[in-house]
Amino acid sequence: MRTFEELGIAPEICRAIKEMGFEHPMPVQEEVIPEMLANTRDIIALAQTGTGKTAAFGLPVIHKTNLNLLQPQTVILAPTRELCLQIAGDLMDYTEYVRDIKILPVYGGSSIDSQIKALRRGVHIIVATPGRLIDLLKRKTVSLDNVQNVVLDEADEMLQMGFSESIDEILSYVPDDRTMLLFSATMPKGIEKITKKYMNNPMEITIGRKNEGTQNVNHSYYLVHAKDKYLALKRIVDYYPNIYGIVFCRTKRETQEIADSLIKDGYDVDSLHGDLSQAQRDYVMNKFRLRNLQILVATDVAARGLDVDDITHVINYGLPDDYEVYTHRSGRTGRAGKTGSSISIIHVREKSKVAQIEKLINRQFEIKQIPKGDVICEKQLFNFVDRIEKVKVNEEEIIRLLPSIYKRLDWLEKEDIIKRIVSLEFNRLIEYYQDAEEIEQPSARKADRAPQRQERRRGESGPRTAEKGYSRIFINLGRMDGANPANLMGFINDHVPMKVRIGRIDIMKSFSFFEVPESNAKNVLKAFQGLFIEDRKLVVELADEGNTGGGKKGGRSYSHDKFSNPKKRRRN
Secondary structure, three states: OOOHHHHOOOHHHHHHHHHOOOOOOOHHHHHHHHHHHHOOOOEEEEOOOOOOHHHHHHHHHHHHOOOOOOOOOEEEEOOOHHHHHHHHHHHHHHOOOOOOOOEEEEOOOOOHHHHHHHHHHOOOEEEEOHHHHHHHHHOOOOOOOOOOEEEEOOHHHHHHOOOHHHHHHHHOOOOOOOEEEEEEOOOOHHHHHHHHHHOOOOEEEEOOOOOOOOOOEEEEEEEOOHHHHHHHHHHHHHHOOOOOEEEEEOOHHHHHHHHHHHHHOOOOEEEEOOOOOHHHHHHHHHHHHOOOOOEEEEEHHHHOOOOOOOOOEEEEOOOOOOHHHHHHHHOOOOOOOOOEEEEEEEOHHHHHHHHHHHHHHOOOOEEEOOOOHHHHHHHHHHHHHHHHHHOOOOHHHHOOOHHHHHHHOOOOOHHHHHHHHHHHHHHHHHHHHHHOOOOOOOOHHHHHHHHHHHHHHOOOOOOOOOOOOEEEEEEOOOHHHOOOHHHHHHHHHHHOOOOOOOOOEEEOOOOEEEEEEHHHHHHHHHHOOOEEEOOEEOOEEEHHHOOOOOOOOOOOOOOHHHHHOOOOEEEO
16 A cells, blocks of 8 residues: 555655544545646546545645745635635645645635735635635736646536536636646536536546445435325434434425424434525534534535535435435545445335436445334433443542432432433433334335336326325426426415425426325415416416316416516416
8 A cells, every 4th residue: 555655745745644644545645646746637536525535636736836936826616615614724734844835715705805915915725616716806816827736626516506607717817738637526517518628638537436426325215105204304313323414405495494393303403504694504514513413404505515524324305306416415424434324215206216316326225114113212222321331430520429429329229220310311202202103104116116107197187196195286387487396396485374395296398286285285275376477377276176187277388587586476
């Protein structure tokens, strides 16, 4: 096994990384570092988050920096403020014994004036989010004329977040003869365009297979009825007493609702989504990093660039529509050689997505059974006993109190004391599962047939049945109107004056169906009565009242822009 010295890294840098506990390079570092030091070709590196990417580009960039030239020589672009700060912090750790090197993170949400002052004093390496760097370039407060290295970290994430034009603009300020390194977990078409446009005969380095989920992550799913998803989530969290994980949700509203419910049920949880201010997001992330939170409930957008060590579980509260998003989610766990778990809670009609994701990541999912209440209680109990065995006792402080404690408990037998300690910890949990009904799970055979039935029925008449406990509702909005599951959910939530859990959504060409709990159906229908957008009347009614497919009610379609941002609403 090679050392960092053998790869060509300067002794003062090697000293710092040895003190950080790194003896030998990881596979991606062993591949990338020599090529970057040689400075002969652009590089595309495909590797999952948590595989040592920052050191792979950071160490050679530091090694190659001309300290006598106090001008930006390397620009590292990251999709989020969080990742920007993480990279800059790692680089500063690597340069503990490199004198006079200047590294500056520039990002939105912080004072631009202080960043401008730092740039005027001179820097060697800039770590930036695209938006803030463009702002600085337009103000002419930074010059990239001497940049020799450009690094795009998590390039696929940047493209998903809409930074393609920003990257184009930034690269227009950089000399043509610079070296470019692109890091990505996946290889979507957008990245291929960047490589063709800006990279010169790039060398491709792949750690694992393209678009493959990390080998240290176990992928599994629980199949439940839509109405039981939250109850299933509770059982999964309880089944893993030492869980330190992220629950991914599809929308901001769902994220907050799930977080609120978990907090109400006594879990150490908080939410992370786009409606939070930067200060609130920083506060939540700090709590999570310090492990003051057991679980973070987050949207994909809010969690982009999130880099936290030792996450044990990623839980998908439903599977994403964009299957590459699954790769990013699961990549939050199983880092640095540790094993992690990516768990998905899906209802019957999501089963077809599993096969597509399996194909993408080249891994198979394990189907699991929802844990029984008695099994959960037993596992929690033995975890508690294990904690008692391993607890560190402060002998000096506690010894003076022991005589009084012994006297107070002298009338109790050892067995009685143990029973009382266990009951003190577990009464609430035991009582909950004692009274809780077991969750009914659909059969795997039924789930396999469901997607086939769905596809078969798309061109046929006849009603589709709602999930048990749900009502199926017709609305005369479809793909022609720009409808997709996300904006249709937002549209419903905007108009219904109460919290409504939305189950299955089917988007057709000119109409759609969505499912809500039976108890909420009347309120949902009432909320849409007499609703117009511009001159078009919306038709919203129970699907079994005659609109089961091919519905032509409601007149003409309207544009996606009007659907997303209605300009005029009136009621009769």
